[in-house]
Amino acid sequence: MFSLADLWMWFAEPENWLGRYGLLNLLGEHLAISLSSILLASLLALPLGILIGHLGKGEALVVGLSSISRAIPTMGLLFALVMLLGIVNRELAVTLALAAIAVPPILAGAYSGISTIERSTKVAAIAQGMRPIQLIWHVELPLAASSIIGGLRIAFIQVVSTVVLAPLVGLGGLGFAIIQGLALRDFAQVTAGAIAIVLLTLFGNLVLGMLQQKTRLSTLRQIRAR
Amino acid sequence: MKKTAKLLIASAMTAVLALAGCAQTPSEPIVIGSQAYYSNEIIAEAYALVLEDAGYTVDRQFSLGQRDVYVPALLSGEVDLFPEYTGNLLQYFDATATATAADDVYSALTAALPAGLSALEMSGASDQDSYNVTANFAAQNNLTSIGDLAALTGLKLGGAPELAERPYGPTGLDSFYGVKVEFEATGDATVEALVAGLVNMANVYSADPRIQQLGLVTLADPLGLFLASNVVPIASDAVDQKARDLINKVSQAMTAQDLIAMNVRSVQEQLSPNQIAREWLFSKGLIK
Numbered sequence: 001m002f003s004l005a006d007l008w009m010w011f012a013e014p015e016n017w018l019g020r021y022g023l024l025n026l027l028g029e030h031l032a033i034s035l036s037s038i039l040l041a042s043l044l045a046l047p048l049g050i051l052i053g054h055l056g057k058g059e060a061l062v063v064g065l066s067s068i069s070r071a072i073p074t075m076g077l078l079f080a081l082v083m084l085l086g087i088v089n090r091e092l093a094v095t096l097a098l099a100a101i102a103v104p105p106i107l108a109g110a111y112s113g114i115s116t117i118e119r120s121t122k123v124a125a126i127a128q129g130m131r132p133i134q135l136i137w138h139v140e141l142p143l144a145a146s147s148i149i150g151g152l153r154i155a156f157i158q159v160v161s162t163v164v165l166a167p168l169v170g171l172g173g174l175g176f177a178i179i180q181g182l183a184l185r186d187f188a189q190v191t192a193g194a195i196a197i198v199l200l201t202l203f204g205n206l207v208l209g210m211l212q213q214k215t216r217l218s219t220l221r222q223i224r225a226r
Numbered sequence: 227m228k229k230t231a232k233l234l235i236a237s238a239m240t241a242v243l244a245l246a247g248c249a250q251t252p253s254e255p256i257v258i259g260s261q262a263y264y265s266n267e268i269i270a271e272a273y274a275l276v277l278e279d280a281g282y283t284v285d286r287q288f289s290l291g292q293r294d295v296y297v298p299a300l301l302s303g304e305v306d307l308f309p310e311y312t313g314n315l316l317q318y319f320d321a322t323a324t325a326t327a328a329d330d331v332y333s334a335l336t337a338a339l340p341a342g343l344s345a346l347e348m349s350g351a352s353d354q355d356s357y358n359v360t361a362n363f364a365a366q367n368n369l370t371s372i373g374d375l376a377a378l379t380g381l382k383l384g385g386a387p388e389l390a391e392r393p394y395g396p397t398g399l400d401s402f403y404g405v406k407v408e409f410e411a412t413g414d415a416t417v418e419a420l421v422a423g424l425v426n427m428a429n430v431y432s433a434d435p436r437i438q439q440l441g442l443v444t445l446a447d448p449l450g451l452f453l454a455s456n457v458v459p460i461a462s463d464a465v466d467q468k469a470r471d472l473i474n475k476v477s478q479a480m481t482a483q484d485l486i487a488m489n490v491r492s493v494q495e496q497l498s499p500n501q502i503a504r505e506w507l508f509s510k511g512l513i514k
Contacts (some may be wrong), residue, residue, distance in 0.1 A: 183386060
């Protein structure tokens with residue numbers, strides 16, 4: 001086994017931070033893969049969730065999509081996509097597999113944020129002469145912002161903790177430190193990689209949580225000001 | 227995650243068995259383990275079948291994962307018999323070992339094994355690290371041996387993440403053969419990455435059926451960069467001499483070609499380890 005001193009020594013060694021498979025580069029790759037998957041998922045799930053919430057039609061689609069994609073094992077999907085798209089397109093395969101797990105929470109966040117707005121609020125906006133686009137932009141989106149960010153927050157946590165699988169198909173990310181460390185029985189490296197992933201997840205969770213809180217407060221303030 | 231669950235269940239089961247087996251009786255089964263590697267499981271199955279054929283009771287504890295998990299189980303007596311590989315096991319017990327030739331590795335391993343464990347006769351069959359290139363790349367650059375790569379520049383080496391730090395990895399390639407490579411961790415998709423041209427050369431186990439199937443060229447290693455890794459049964463003191471003799475016959479009969487052929491049957495025909503091992507033993511006259 002290893003001691004805390006070994007872990008400290010690992011972090012103190014510059015070689016472990018720099019280079020192709022150094023901690024900094026792995027962290028950058030980890031973030032890049034995570035963010036591009038969340039972006040791809042958002043492009044699909046945000047407009048769809050907003051539309052379904054706005055129209056009040058197609059809730060079954062939201063429920064169906066979420067349960068289907070939650071039932072798919074991510075690792076299986078990852079390998080299937082790599083085989084289907086070819087190893088040359090492994091970046092795309094990994095992004096798609098991760099986007100698949102990011103879609104349900106983003107979709108649910110957008111949908112529930114908009115569909116739970118009081119009917120009287122929407123009716124009042126329409127009575128003031130707002131067109132559907134204006135209703136969405138000026139009323140529904142600001143009121144749903146906190147819930148939408150909540151969805152993104154859940155997606156971020158799930159994706160960041162699942163990118164760990166990427167080294168299995170030859171991509172980097174912080175999972176590399178764990179997978180290589182296990183094979184080399186370098187438990188200081190395994191722990192260091194795990195700590196980095198935990199810190200990254202907590203940090204993202206904190207930032208998005210603050211953002212969520214802020215949008216909630218500013219919406220409340222606007223409502224009171226009116 | 228599925229693997230971990232399996233492993234946990236397996237270790238929990240062996241723990242229960244160990245507790246249950248505290249009282250020594252003559253009919254106590256021989257516990258045979260295997261790695262979570264299909265080829266290793268076929269060999270373990272061959273041991274099991276031969277012993278059963280001779281009237282022994284056998285308890286199969288297969289897919290026990292990596293050495294970190296099953297070596298302690300061997301040492302504590304929860305597992306009695308395990309198919310291993312000389313070179314890789316030697317490195318586990320002695321990371322500084324320098325022997326690379328098959329016989330040297332075997333004697334070093336015999337010396338390095340802790341009390342209570344012994345290496346039975348090693349088999350001619352081996353399953354070891356090897357560097358491979360595609361047939362095209364070999365033809366274009368006239369490659370037959372690892373040393374031939376020294377003339378090339380911009381080489382990319384693919385392999386499991388741990389290869390970066392192994393003595394036979396990029397560092398060893400340079401110091402043994404003067405071959406300079408950039409390492410690319412291709413993980414479980416190493417062979418696919420080699421065929422797709424993402425890397426020029428890749429570390430593939432020598433008994434991997436895909437070397438034959440895809441027409442890969444295994445580069446010769448005249449300077450002994452890789453440790454020889456022959457199949458070797460590791461037995462605890464609980465395995466009696468008669469059982470040892472039976473297992474030694476299996477090792478003597480198994481050639482490198484036999485092992486590859488059995489792996490091909492597993493991958494191509496998707497047969498069970500039991501069926502593959504049974505048919506092989508039958509063809510060698512080792513079981514009736």
